[in-house]
Amino acid sequence: MMDITTPMKALCLEDDTIIADYIIDLLQSSGWQVIPVSTLAAATKAVMTEDFDLLVLDRMLPDGDSLGFLKKLRQNDVQTPAIILTALGRTEDKIDGYESGADDYLPKPFEAAEFNARIKALLRRAAYVEQKDMIKMGSLELRIKARTVFHGENFIDLSPKEFELLHYFMSRENDIITRNMLLKDVWGLNFDPGTNVIDVNIGRLRKRIQQGGDSVHLITVRGIGFKLEEKGSD
Amino acid sequence: MTIFRTSFARLTFVYMAVIAMVGTGILYWAYEAFLEQSRNNINHLVDTDMAGLVSRYYDRGQRDLARHMSSSLALTSLDSPRQIYLLLSPGGKKLAGNLKAWPHDIIPDARLKLLTISTTPQPQSVFAKATLLSDGYRILVGRDAGAYHILQQHMFHKLLTGFGAFLVVGLGIGLLTARAFLRRINELNELCGLVENGDLSPRAPLREGRDEIDTLGRGINGMLDRMSALLTLHKQTADNIAHEIRSPLMRLNAIIEQGEKKKAIPTSSADLARRQIAQSITLLDKLLDISRIEATEKDRASFADINFSQLLENITELYIPLAEEKSLIFSVITEDNIHISGLEQNLSRLCANLIDNALKFARTKVALTLKKDGSGFALTISDDGPGIDPQIQDSIFQRFARGNRAWGNNQRQSGTGLGLALVKAIADQHQIIIDMSSHPKGTIITLTSHFFYAP
Numbered sequence: 001m002m003d004i005t006t007p008m009k010a011l012c013l014e015d016d017t018i019i020a021d022y023i024i025d026l027l028q029s030s031g032w033q034v035i036p037v038s039t040l041a042a043a044t045k046a047v048m049t050e051d052f053d054l055l056v057l058d059r060m061l062p063d064g065d066s067l068g069f070l071k072k073l074r075q076n077d078v079q080t081p082a083i084i085l086t087a088l089g090r091t092e093d094k095i096d097g098y099e100s101g102a103d104d105y106l107p108k109p110f111e112a113a114e115f116n117a118r119i120k121a122l123l124r125r126a127a128y129v130e131q132k133d134m135i136k137m138g139s140l141e142l143r144i145k146a147r148t149v150f151h152g153e154n155f156i157d158l159s160p161k162e163f164e165l166l167h168y169f170m171s172r173e174n175d176i177i178t179r180n181m182l183l184k185d186v187w188g189l190n191f192d193p194g195t196n197v198i199d200v201n202i203g204r205l206r207k208r209i210q211q212g213g214d215s216v217h218l219i220t221v222r223g224i225g226f227k228l229e230e231k232g233s234d
Numbered sequence: 235m236t237i238f239r240t241s242f243a244r245l246t247f248v249y250m251a252v253i254a255m256v257g258t259g260i261l262y263w264a265y266e267a268f269l270e271q272s273r274n275n276i277n278h279l280v281d282t283d284m285a286g287l288v289s290r291y292y293d294r295g296q297r298d299l300a301r302h303m304s305s306s307l308a309l310t311s312l313d314s315p316r317q318i319y320l321l322l323s324p325g326g327k328k329l330a331g332n333l334k335a336w337p338h339d340i341i342p343d344a345r346l347k348l349l350t351i352s353t354t355p356q357p358q359s360v361f362a363k364a365t366l367l368s369d370g371y372r373i374l375v376g377r378d379a380g381a382y383h384i385l386q387q388h389m390f391h392k393l394l395t396g397f398g399a400f401l402v403v404g405l406g407i408g409l410l411t412a413r414a415f416l417r418r419i420n421e422l423n424e425l426c427g428l429v430e431n432g433d434l435s436p437r438a439p440l441r442e443g444r445d446e447i448d449t450l451g452r453g454i455n456g457m458l459d460r461m462s463a464l465l466t467l468h469k470q471t472a473d474n475i476a477h478e479i480r481s482p483l484m485r486l487n488a489i490i491e492q493g494e495k496k497k498a499i500p501t502s503s504a505d506l507a508r509r510q511i512a513q514s515i516t517l518l519d520k521l522l523d524i525s526r527i528e529a530t531e532k533d534r535a536s537f538a539d540i541n542f543s544q545l546l547e548n549i550t551e552l553y554i555p556l557a558e559e560k561s562l563i564f565s566v567i568t569e570d571n572i573h574i575s576g577l578e579q580n581l582s583r584l585c586a587n588l589i590d591n592a593l594k595f596a597r598t599k600v601a602l603t604l605k606k607d608g609s610g611f612a613l614t615i616s617d618d619g620p621g622i623d624p625q626i627q628d629s630i631f632q633r634f635a636r637g638n639r640a641w642g643n644n645q646r647q648s649g650t651g652l653g654l655a656l657v658k659a660i661a662d663q664h665q666i667i668i669d670m671s672s673h674p675k676g677t678i679i680t681l682t683s684h685f686f687y688a689p
Contacts, residue, residue: 063566188582191582
């Protein structure tokens with residue numbers, strides 16, 4: 001996806017230097033060219049002079065809230081994927097964020113892996129073209145219209161939610177999916193239900209898949225989330 | 235509100251009733267005074283006439299008087315004579331006059347009296363008085379009262395019409411004023427309704443004038459400005475607290491990750507530190523959420539129609555695998571199409587917290603039922619856990635009220651101690667009543683809402 005010769009460019013709007021350095025470091029290790037700014041005024045200037053592939057925005061800045069800035073960009077038809085990194089992490093704040101045109105909303109503090117997973121998902125969504133009716137991984141086959149799953153010859157009986165969950169993983173093959181992403185995208189919840197319910201649900205889906213075969217594994221990525229991968233792949 | 239129930243309309247009615255009573259009295263008095271004046275005039279005419287006749291009697295004798303009477307009467311009409319005369323001898327014999335007989339209801343006391351006579355085919359109303367002359371002669375003098383009666387009738391009709399028109403117009407103007415008044419009061423009532431539902435943006439319309447309603451409107455607007463300012467301040471404070479606590483934790487997290495990367499901090503320690511950070515954040519978020527929900531408890535502006543049955547199904551689906559893992563029987567019975575007006579995320583959170591709690595403490599089973607209940611719904615979540623210590627049952631929905639949840643069990647349970655406080659705040663926000671009964675064999679929590687509505 002990434003072109004080696006011309007690296008993708010990200011705008012990082014963050015006024016806290018330690019955090020800004022951390023984010024820049026994270027993005028640079030994934031091959032991004034990062035333009036750091038610390039005020040809305042500087043950010044406005046930057047977006048007017050350069051094109052970006054990603055906007056990483058802090059919310060509470062010395063000269064205001066970046067939601068207004070993002071809203072204005074969206075009104076001017078700038079559709080660059082934007083992720084809000086913020087100290088305002090409550091449910092209502094998240095809703096405000098999405099309503100202002102944010103593609104993702106990550107409350108601080110966040111971990112490197114969560115950040116990387118979100119950025120990857122964000123870019124995938126931005127590049128999303130067309131949904132095939134059949135998704136295949138190893139010998140695992142998922143048919144969207146028929147809502148059936150086969151692992152090799154074996155029919156896998158899934159509940160509607162399990163089907164949705166597997167569909168989510170299969171359309172993000174080899175991506176790390178965090179618990180928050182699952183909560184938000186599969187269950188539509190903007191809060192953390194506390195107990196390890198997500199892990200238990202994943203465990204159950206894992207068992208169902210394994211009933212049919214061994215070609216695909218739903219693995220837990222320690223401290224971050226989960227990943228669906230073909231056996232033997234890295 | 236109908237116009238007749240307004241205080242202004244009532245005031246108009248009372249005012250008009252008083253005016254009607256006093257006015258009737260005054261008009262009756264004027265009417266009577268006017269008629270008395272007319273009677274006095276007639277009395278005066280009769281007296282003059284009588285005086286002439288009496289002096290003729292004494293000067294020239296009764297024969298001349300009788301002749302004079304007859305000649306005077308010859309000039310008046312026979313059908314409805316203007317003047318009435320009668321002269322009787324001491325023996326009661328009619329000597330002159332146009333009356334057949336002496337009216338039985340008149341005595342010769344020289345007082346004016348209204349009587350009905352029948353000199354003609356039609357009975358005639360006359361004013362008459364009689365007097366006794368010397369030697370026993372009696373004389374009666376009268377005047378026709380027709381004109382007086384016509385005057386009386388005219389006067390009565392005019393006063394009645396005038397007064398009636400006055401009352402109708404007065405009442406009409408009063409009710410119109412009451413309607414205008416009611417419209418302005420209704421504007422304020424509508425405003426209060428909007429504010430009650432959480433919309434603090436509208437303001438009372440103000441006019442140029444400075445009457446009492448404008449003053450009231452200005453007062454309401456002032457209160458609203460103050461409330462909005464306080465809410466904004468509350469939100470800003472919460473935002474600042476969040477920012478001031480999250481930012482250092484974010485830095486701490488960055489430092490831990492850098493250290494882990496450089497192998498200065500072992501991964502196990504880093505994980506432990508990260509878990510502590512996550513717990514602090516969960517605690518902070520819950521506290522801020524509770525305080526935000528409590529502060530905007532009456533704010534229902536952003537409420538939407540929620541299919542509660544579906545919402546609950548979504549949450550139970552999430553927890554079914556957990557129940558299975560713990561080998562608990564989790565029975566869920568929900569009635570379809572139960573709706574509530576509310577906030578989806580908050581209601582989901584409320585259900586998730588209660589189910590999570592029940593699954594945490596249950597020994598073998600958790601049962602959940604949702605059904606319509608009168609005009610609302612009832613949601614019951616029961617577990618067969620050790621129950622809640624009676625000493626803390628009352629305070630279990632308060633912040634940090636954890637303690638020994640289980641009856642006679644000193645084991646402290648994990649969690650922030652804010653879950654049920656959050657449940658309570660969300661329930662209050664949605665006017666849902668929470669009931670709890672707990673004994674050593676289990677706990678039943680019932681949520682009831684009376685604000686169910688079908689789509």
